Amino acid sequence: MPPPVLQCVIEELQNWHPRLFLEPHIVACVAVLSQYSDSPAIVNIDCHDIESERLEGGNELRLELSWSLETLEKANRLRVTIQSNPLLEMGSCALAFLLVHQLLRTDQLDVTQYGNRADYRFLDAQCVLEISGTEQHSELERRHREKVNQALANPLRWNAFVIVCAFSQDEHRIRFSFHRNEDSSHE
Amino acid sequence: MSNVKAKPLPQTVKDLLANKSRILSQAQVFEDMGMIETAQPLWLAAASCEERLAPLMESTGHASEAALHRLSAASCYAKAGQLSQAVNFCRAALAGPLPAPTQKEVEAMVKRYLAELDQVDGA
Numbered sequence: 001m002p003p004p005v006l007q008c009v010i011e012e013l014q015n016w017h018p019r020l021f022l023e024p025h026i027v028a029c030v031a032v033l034s035q036y037s038d039s040p041a042i043v044n045i046d047c048h049d050i051e052s053e054r055l056e057g058g059n060e061l062r063l064e065l066s067w068s069l070e071t072l073e074k075a076n077r078l079r080v081t082i083q084s085n086p087l088l089e090m091g092s093c094a095l096a097f098l099l100v101h102q103l104l105r106t107d108q109l110d111v112t113q114y115g116n117r118a119d120y121r122f123l124d125a126q127c128v129l130e131i132s133g134t135e136q137h138s139e140l141e142r143r144h145r146e147k148v149n150q151a152l153a154n155p156l157r158w159n160a161f162v163i164v165c166a167f168s169q170d171e172h173r174i175r176f177s178f179h180r181n182e183d184s185s186h187e
Numbered sequence: 188m189s190n191v192k193a194k195p196l197p198q199t200v201k202d203l204l205a206n207k208s209r210i211l212s213q214a215q216v217f218e219d220m221g222m223i224e225t226a227q228p229l230w231l232a233a234a235s236c237e238e239r240l241a242p243l244m245e246s247t248g249h250a251s252e253a254a255l256h257r258l259s260a261a262s263c264y265a266k267a268g269q270l271s272q273a274v275n276f277c278r279a280a281l282a283g284p285l286p287a288p289t290q291k292e293v294e295a296m297v298k299r300y301l302a303e304l305d306q307v308d309g310a
Contacts, residue, residue: 019205021212024220086219111208111215112259113233113266115296118215119259123204126191155258155289156251159191 003060006102007040010067013094016101020109024078025097028090030067031075032133032167040066041172043095043165048177052103061103063174065095084135088167092133096163099176100129104161119154126158133165137173140166144175157181200243207236211263218266227267234263234272241279254283258293261300270304 010029014022033041043063047055055061067075079087101107108123120129130151134143144164151160160179166172196204214229237260244253261276277297281290 019208021209021216024216082220090216090219109208110204111211112237112255113211113215113262114255114258115262115292118212119255122193123196123201124193126193153288155255155285157286 001058003044003058003062004054004056005062005064006054007064008066008098008102010065010094010098011071013098013101017097017107017109019107020097020111022094022097025090025094027071027074027078028082028087029094030071030091031079031087032091032135033065033172034067034072034075035079036167036169036172039072040064043172043174045099045174045176047103048175050103050176050178052105054103063098065098088133088135089131091167092163092165093131095165095174096129096131099163099174100161103176114155121154121156121158126156128154128156128158128160130160130162131164133167135167137166137168137170140164140173140175144177148177148179152179152181154181157183194248196247196249197243200240200247203236203240203243207233207240210236211259214263214266230263230267231269234260234267234269237263238276251284254280254285257283261296265296265300270300270307273300274304 010026013026043065045061045063047059047061106122106124109129110121110123112119128151130147132143132147134140144162147162147164151162154160159181162177162179164175210229211233214226214233217226217229237256241253241256244256257276257280261273261280264276265273274297277293281293285293
């Protein structure tokens with residue numbers, strides 16, 4: 001059976017997470033995706049331990065993501081003003097926040113700064129969110145493992161959601177997983 | 188969500204968290220885009236919010252999260268170039284319930300900030 005299809009317009013993301021400043025992430029996401037595909041881009045999502053009615057009992061989802069011409073123009077400008085790594089990370093964050101809203105049905109994310117990195121945690125559940133992106137498809141598995149370990153080592157020892165995005169000419173794929181922290185000591 | 192529910196927070200704390208997250212995410216974006224000077228006042232504003240949040244979290248029984256907000260305040264002050272404040276907040280965070288690996292990371296942050304402070308003072 002083919003996976004369920006989720007159709008989204010990327011510009012709606014800011015309305016879904018009003019507590020975060022996401023306009024540049026939206027544009028960055030289009031800057032990354034539009035290098036490989038026209039709108040709508042197809043993103044295949046593999047889920048592990050994610051409970052969501054969107055999945056209709058399965059573990060896969062096909063995201064059809066569209067964007068406007070105006071955003072594409074902004075994306076073309078952004079691509080020449082920002083380095084590829086932050087662009088990739090911001091674009092991955094946009095997709096992660098989209099999935100958090102659409103699959104987990106929450107906008108309750110808090111962002112903190114820890115050294116040089118941004119940390120995200122949910123306010124309605126004792127859980128953190130770890131996000132990463134790559135343009136090497138073969139990197140997806142390894143990066144995901146690395147991010148799971150990093151997420152579970154969070155200072156609160158909370159459970160973790162991990163979202164890793166891989167963008168490439170062949171396909172865009174996201175691994176979205178939930179992990180229980182064994183040494184969790186919930187307050 | 189397939190998860191342990193968080194303890195509820197008062198609305199005033201939720202509002203402050205929302206305001207802080209918006210400011211902090213702006214600061215992070217501007218820094219990523221190389222707009223360091225634009226990010227500077229935002230780092231300070233975010234640090235100030237985190238500073239207020241820490242005792243509020245503590246008083247509502249969220250001691251670990253309070254330590255996290257102090258760490259975030261420290262990191263934001265460091266980004267804004269206020270290294271003495273950064274050191275103070277790291278030390279305050281270390282007094283809270285942090286797991287051993289995080290304590291080591293924070294101690295390393297303190298050393299780094301103090302070294303940077305020495306360089307600034309020596310210049």
